[in-house]
Structure formats: C-alpha cells, structure tokens
Amino acid sequence: MDAILAQKSPLISKLESIAKLTDEERQALLLLPVQEEEIAASQDIVREGESPSRSFYIRSGLTCGYKTTLSGKRQITAIHIPGDAPDLQSLHLDTLDISIATLATSRVVFMRHDDVRALCRQHPRIADVLWRETLIDAAIYREWLTSMGQHEGVARVAHFLCEMLLRHKAVGLAQDVDGNPSINWSLTQTQLADALGLSSVHVNRSLQALREMGLLYWKGGILTALDWQGLTTAGEFDPAYLNLR
Amino acid sequence: MDAILAQKSPLISKLESIAKLTDEERQALLLLPVQEEEIAASQDIVREGESPSRSFYIRSGLTCGYKTTLSGKRQITAIHIPGDAPDLQSLHLDTLDISIATLATSRVVFMRHDDVRALCRQHPRIADVLWRETLIDAAIYREWLTSMGQHEGVARVAHFLCEMLLRHKAVGLAQDVDGNPSINWSLTQTQLADALGLSSVHVNRSLQALREMGLLYWKGGILTALDWQGLTTAGEFDPAYLNLR
DNA sequence: CGCACTCTTGACCGAGATCAACATTCGTGG
DNA sequence: CCACGAATGTTGATCTCGGTCAAGAGTGCG
Numbered sequence: 001m002d003a004i005l006a007q008k009s010p011l012i013s014k015l016e017s018i019a020k021l022t023d024e025e026r027q028a029l030l031l032l033p034v035q036e037e038e039i040a041a042s043q044d045i046v047r048e049g050e051s052p053s054r055s056f057y058i059r060s061g062l063t064c065g066y067k068t069t070l071s072g073k074r075q076i077t078a079i080h081i082p083g084d085a086p087d088l089q090s091l092h093l094d095t096l097d098i099s100i101a102t103l104a105t106s107r108v109v110f111m112r113h114d115d116v117r118a119l120c121r122q123h124p125r126i127a128d129v130l131w132r133e134t135l136i137d138a139a140i141y142r143e144w145l146t147s148m149g150q151h152e153g154v155a156r157v158a159h160f161l162c163e164m165l166l167r168h169k170a171v172g173l174a175q176d177v178d179g180n181p182s183i184n185w186s187l188t189q190t191q192l193a194d195a196l197g198l199s200s201v202h203v204n205r206s207l208q209a210l211r212e213m214g215l216l217y218w219k220g221g222i223l224t225a226l227d228w229q230g231l232t233t234a235g236e237f238d239p240a241y242l243n244l245r
Numbered sequence: 246m247d248a249i250l251a252q253k254s255p256l257i258s259k260l261e262s263i264a265k266l267t268d269e270e271r272q273a274l275l276l277l278p279v280q281e282e283e284i285a286a287s288q289d290i291v292r293e294g295e296s297p298s299r300s301f302y303i304r305s306g307l308t309c310g311y312k313t314t315l316s317g318k319r320q321i322t323a324i325h326i327p328g329d330a331p332d333l334q335s336l337h338l339d340t341l342d343i344s345i346a347t348l349a350t351s352r353v354v355f356m357r358h359d360d361v362r363a364l365c366r367q368h369p370r371i372a373d374v375l376w377r378e379t380l381i382d383a384a385i386y387r388e389w390l391t392s393m394g395q396h397e398g399v400a401r402v403a404h405f406l407c408e409m410l411l412r413h414k415a416v417g418l419a420q421d422v423d424g425n426p427s428i429n430w431s432l433t434q435t436q437l438a439d440a441l442g443l444s445s446v447h448v449n450r451s452l453q454a455l456r457e458m459g460l461l462y463w464k465g466g467i468l469t470a471l472d473w474q475g476l477t478t479a480g481e482f483d484p485a486y487l488n489l490r
Numbered sequence: 491c492g493c494a495c496t497c498t499t500g501a502c503c504g505a506g507a508t509c510a511a512c513a514t515t516c517g518t519g520g
Numbered sequence: 521c522c523a524c525g526a527a528t529g530t531t532g533a534t535c536t537c538g539g540t541c542a543a544g545a546g547t548g549c550g
Binding site: 074078124136243 | 294334388393
C-alpha cells in the first residue's frame with residue numbers, strides 16, 4: 001500500500017492543483033482499476049460519434065480534442081497535458097462530439113466508466129472535484145472563445161502560449177529560468193494554427209513578432225518565456241479563469 | 246401538492262429535454278426553495294470576479310454570459326433561454342470568470358447553493374443531470390469555437406440562428422410554420438456581432454445574404470426559418486452536439 | 491543520402507473592420 | 521395621439537489583417 005501511495009499519479013497532481021483532497025480520497029483514486037497504453041503520435045484515441053465505456057487521463061505526452069467541419073477544416077478545441085482527463089464528459093454524454101488525438105507519443109490511462117461512477121457514488125466529494133475539473137475545461141473554452149473573437153493574431157498566439165506555460169507549471173512540469181517558465185513543447189505551427197483559427201503562415205509571422213519583442217524562445221521542442229510579464233501583456237492574459245489554487 | 250406539481254417549471258422542461266427524470270426527482274426539484282425576481286433588460290445579474298452563494302435559472306426572457314477584454318472589447322460566450330441555468334458552474338468554481346446580463350426583461354429564479362448541494366447529495370441522479378447540463382454547455386462552447394475558427398461570416402450567423410431555433414424548440418418555445426421553426430427573438434444585430442466575433446456591419450450584410458437566399462425571416466422580434474434544410478446547410482449545422490433526447 | 495515534414499519568406503488577394511452618413515423603429519413624455 | 525430623441529438597422533467607401541499560393545530553406549528520419 002505504501003508503494004501505491006508513494007507512486008505519483010499525474011491525475012492526482014492535476015486534481016490537487018484545482019482542489020484539496022483528503023488522504024482517503026487520494027487512496028480511493030489510487031485504487032481505481034486502470035489500464036495503461038502507449039499511443040504513437042498523430043493517432044486518434046477516440047473519435048467523434050463514438051460512445052466509449054471508459055474515460056482516460058494523460059500520463060505523459062500531449063493530446064488534443066478537435067472537430068472537423070463538413071467542409072473539411074479542422075478546429076482544435078483543447079490541448080491536454082499530463083494529468084488532464086480529456087473525455088471525462090463521456091461519463092454523462094452518450095455520444096462524443098469531438099475526436100481526441102495524440103500530438104506526440106503519449107501514455108494514456110483508461111478508467112472504466114462503471115468504476116468511476118462507483119467511485120463518485122462512494123466519494124461524492126471526488127465527484128465534485130471531477131465536476132469541477134470539467135467546469136474549468138468549460139472556463140478555458142470561454143477564454144478561448146474570447147481570445148478568438150476579440151484578439152488579433154499576435155495576441156492570440158501569446159495568450160495561448162501563456163496558458164500552456166502556466167498549466168504546465170501548475171502540475172509541476174515547468175522549469176524555472178530566471179523567474180520565467182520553460183516547458184517541453186512539441187506542437188507544430190500548423191497544429192497551433194488549427195487551435196487558434198489562423199493560417200500557419202500567419203502563426204509563423206506572429207511568432208516572429210513575439211520573438212522580435214524578446215518575449216519568448218521556442219526551438220527544438222523547448223518553449224521558454226523570456227519575459228513573462230511582457231508575454232502576458234501581449235496576450236492580455238489573466239490566469240483567473242484557470243481556477244488554480 | 247397537486248398544485249405544485251401541476252405548475253410547469255422551465256428548469257424541469259429543460260432537464261427533461263436532456264435526460265429522463267423520475268416523478269420523485271421532479272418532485273424534489275419542485276420542492277427546492279427558490280426566490281424569483283424580475284430584472285429589466287441590459288442589467289448585470291452577476292459580475293465577473295464575484296463569488297455568488299446561489300445559482301439561478303431563467304424563467305422567461307433572455308440572458309447572456311460575456312467577458313470583457315482588457316482593451317475593452319466584449320465577447321458574448323453564451324446565450325441563455327428559459328430553462329437554462331447560466332451560472333451552475335458557480336456551484337463548484339468559487340470565482341466567476343464571466344458576467345451574466347439580461348438581454349431582455351427576464352424573470353430569474355434563484356436557488357441557494359447549499360440547497361442545491363443538499364439536493365445533489367440526496368438525489369445523486371439529479372447531480373448527474375445537472376453535471377450533464379454543464380457538460381452540454383461545454384459542448385456548445387466547443388461548437389462555437391469551431392464555428393468561429395473555421396466558418397466565415399454568413400455560415401457563422403446561420404449556424405448561430407440554427408442553434409437558437411433548435412434550442413427553443415427543444416423546450417417547447419418554438420412555433421411550427423410549414424415545418425420550419427419560428428421563435429420570439431429580441432437580440433440586436435450588435436449583440437449578435439458580439440457573440441460571433443464579427444462587426445455589426447458585417448452581421449447586417451450576412452443577414453441580408455441569408456434573407457436573399459430565402460432562408461430566414463427576422464423582423465419585429467420574430468425569427469422564422471423559411472427553409473430549415475437550407476439554413477442548416479448554410480451554417481454547416483449538425484445538432485448532435487446539443488445532446489437532445 | 492534522400493525524402494518528407496516543418497519552417498520561412500514574398501506576392502497577391504479577399505473577407506471583414508472601420509468610419510461615416512442616413513433611414514427606420516421604438517419608447518417616452520407632452 | 522403625436523412628436524421627438526435615442527437606439528437600431530442599412531448603405532457606401534476605404535483600409536487592413538490575415539488567407540492563399542508558391543517557392544525555397546532547414547531539419548530530421550529511415
């Protein structure tokens with residue numbers, strides 16, 4: 001049991017970044033039966049229209065939720081980092097309205113819906129925390145909507161990167177470089193474009209602008225803010241919506 | 246008791262449009278202590294940054310959730326029609342990340358958080374339904390994101406109006422005109438622009454395009470689809486994301 | 491070593507923003 | 521019931537942000 005408790009679960013880190021857990025609740029979460037799988041990059045984990053009987057969280061890697069319009073365009077609606085549970089919604093919605101795909105090789109941990117539901121019945125506070133988690137996802141959607149609707153290209157890119165840096169930091173996945181956050185970051189500019197509703201050409205130019213302003217460094221899978229304060233200003237970024245503790 | 250049960254609650258209509266309720270659950274919902282208020286148009290009901298101790302649902306009228314960027318622009322992130330519970334999230338998120346305002350004179354029904362939480366503990370299936378409700382809100386955000394990111398103006402307007410028509414129909418607030426839905430609709434074009442991330446001028450021109458295509462009628466607070474099939478095609482609208490029964 | 495993917499740059503084009511006037515509707519008080 | 525002012529809707533002219541197309545430069549992987 002000690003061994004189990006010692007083992008650090010990214011899901012628990014994540015949940016603790018947004019709520020307090022008692023030892024008992026932590027333990028109940030650790031005892032949840034799971035199946036772990038490694039999935040290569042650019043693979044769908046679940047697809048729009050499916051009705052999965054299990055949810056999952058990310059142990060390592062990077063995934064995204066996306067929709068494809070009838071005319072074939074793609075919108076990335078969310079980015080998921082380790083600890084995130086991208087399709088928790090499928091617990092209460094029978095049909096998925098999005099597909100979820102790996103952006104990099106990822107380790108994914110599946111939990112059967114029945115088991116999660118039983119856990120929620122036994123520990124209503126865990127149900128509340130999971131609910132809270134989905135509500136924060138919704139808050140992120142609202143923020144993205146606002147950014148897409150009202151910010152022009154450069155600000156949109158800056159805002160997005162601020163969010164990624166801070167979310168990594170919140171679950172202990174960011175390094176500190178002179179007081180600025182730095183993370184492993186393997187997204188392509190095309191993928192970024194799909195998330196922001198911009199063309200990849202424009203994303204490229206916006207990134208150059210941010211680099212010229214001395215706000216960030218991004219190369220070889222490393223993203224570092226060179227001036228966190230400046231970056232948040234450029235992106236009109238206020239982290240309140242992330243509801244971090 | 247019969248009198249109470251006979252009285253039709255918009256919240257129950259709404260919840261029944263997305264899930265089944267037992268008589269017992271319906272009754273428990275009806276017995277929830279509430280306070281009703283009438284609020285004039287263009288008033289904030291709750292404001293960003295507040296931590297309300299009660300949630301509410303709309304009995305009649307129209308409200309919206311919105312954010313204001315630091316540079317003063319406004320994005321409407323959601324429209325709420327009778328039966329919707331716009332700030333159910335505040336049940337589990339301490340600080341509001343949006344403001345909610347009336348768009349027309351509205352009757353609003355407040356429920357104390359403590360009472361709702363007690364109801365959820367006693368009837369876990371009601372908790373699930375309310376959770377489901379917030380998950381559908383999230384699905385709507387995802388769809389809006391996709392529409393804003395990938396659809397051009399005319400399609401975006403068409404998509405939005407399709408959603409409004411269908412959501413009204415789902416809670417029994419739409420008339421049927423030759424097989425097409427028709428609703429009371431008091432939004433201004435400027436408000437529509439704030440919701441879609443377009444300028445009001447462009448919304449105006451997009452609406453004209455849709456009228457010229459013979460797809461819709463909108464005048465004097467009445468919105469009618471003249472060709473539902475055509476309107477959904479123009480908006481690339483697929484209602485799956487609304488998770489209606 | 492070579493192919494494929496990503497990033498970068500330039501030229502051009504178009505959807506939609508902005509600005510500014512005018513028309514219409516509607517609510518209000520005289 | 522009419523008159524008037526404010527909010528809304530409509531139109532035209534102009535400009536710009538960002539899309540598209542296309543070609544080249546890195547970069548990485550088999």
